[in-house]
Amino acid sequence: MKMLQLLTGVVLATTLFVSGCKPKDSDIKANIETALKADPMMTSTMVDVNDGVATINGECKDDACKAMCEKTVAGVKGVKSVVNNCKVAAPVAAPAAAPASVTTMLDDATKQKVMDGLKDIKGVTVEFEGEKAVLSGEVTKVDRMKIMQMMASAKVQTDVSKLMDKK
Amino acid sequence: MALQTKYAELLQAANTLGVAGLAVAEKDNTLHISGTAKSTADYDNLWALYNKIDPNMASGDLMMNIDVKAEAGARLKVTTDSTNLNIRSQPSTEASVVGKAAHNEIVTLVEKTDDSWWKIRTTNGEEGYAYAQYLSPE
Numbered sequence: 600m601k602m603l604q605l606l607t608g609v610v611l612a613t614t615l616f617v618s619g620c621k622p623k624d625s626d627i628k629a630n631i632e633t634a635l636k637a638d639p640m641m642t643s644t645m646v647d648v649n650d651g652v653a654t655i656n657g658e659c660k661d662d663a664c665k666a667m668c669e670k671t672v673a674g675v676k677g678v679k680s681v682v683n684n685c686k687v688a689a690p691v692a693a694p695a696a697a698p699a700s701v702t703t704m705l706d707d708a709t710k711q712k713v714m715d716g717l718k719d720i721k722g723v724t725v726e727f728e729g730e731k732a733v734l735s736g737e738v739t740k741v742d743r744m745k746i747m748q749m750m751a752s753a754k755v756q757t758d759v760s761k762l763m764d765k766k
Numbered sequence: 767m768a769l770q771t772k773y774a775e776l777l778q779a780a781n782t783l784g785v786a787g788l789a790v791a792e793k794d795n796t797l798h799i800s801g802t803a804k805s806t807a808d809y810d811n812l813w814a815l816y817n818k819i820d821p822n823m824a825s826g827d828l829m830m831n832i833d834v835k836a837e838a839g840a841r842l843k844v845t846t847d848s849t850n851l852n853i854r855s856q857p858s859t860e861a862s863v864v865g866k867a868a869h870n871e872i873v874t875l876v877e878k879t880d881d882s883w884w885k886i887r888t889t890n891g892e893e894g895y896a897y898a899q900y901l902s903p904e
Contacts, residue, residue, distance in 0.1 A: 697791040698800035700829045712882040715859040716899055744813060747823050749899045751830050752881045756796060758826055
């Protein structure tokens with residue numbers, strides 16, 4: 600019986616001793632990495648643990664991501680405190696929208712603008728075919744430039760194959 | 767992408783000149799470019815380049831919807847050939863003429879009503895709409 604009591608005591612003491620021991624830094628690190636991997640936004644972050652102090656390095660998408668990362672790390676067992684050195688990535692400039700002329704329709708108001716613009720330019724006539732303005736006649740180089748600029752301002756596709764140079 | 771290659775020099779120039787809000791898209795064999803040039807000189811340079819790359823701008827494969835930066839109150843030069851520029855009560859040539867601005871006269875921009883018509887004011891205080899094609903920001 601005495602032997603059994605002694606053994607029990609040893610087992611109990613060992614259990615108490617082991618569970619009372621603080622987790623190893625390497626185990627904490629492994630646990631943190633597992634926690635972070637669960638979130639695909641945080642894959643570019645790295646963590647080092649030293650005496651229970653977790654230091655986060657790497658890059659986060661934004662401030663919210665950085666705060667979330669810190670919270671996740673702080674929640675891992677054994678982490679005493681967190682040093683958040685995570686850098687927030689520079690915002691990626693949104694690509695400019697496509698030029699408006701891509702989707703412009705040749706409506707009556709636009710046709711009127713074209714007529715208004717061509718009114719003062721001699722020797723040119725316009726017909727509208729589908730979504731295009733077909734120009735014909737003879738114009739000077741200066742007037743041709745004006746016409747093209749005006750058509751571009753009105754966002755109208757132009758067919759100038761019948762527009763000749765004035766001799 | 768073929769058209770972006772054809773007009774590469776033009777796109778490069780637009781970037782170099784700092785055209786604001788530069789947008790480029792290719793659709794149905796037409797290259798669409800839009801943005802706001804810093805000055806009339808930049809605008810003229812870009813159009814000259816277009817005319818150089820595509821002689822006489824004959825291919826009809828480029829829609830260069832570039833305007834020139836001009837805020838309300840900007841000085842605009844009347845760039846008609848030699849005639850007076852009509853100032854109208856509404857943005858249409860159907861509307862009545864309420865004033866005239868002389869060739870090379872400087873007027874003030876009140877608002878960019880749309881791409882084709884701008885509201886302007888002359889030094890005499892005449893106010894109304896004029897065709898934007900004949901107005902160049904100073």
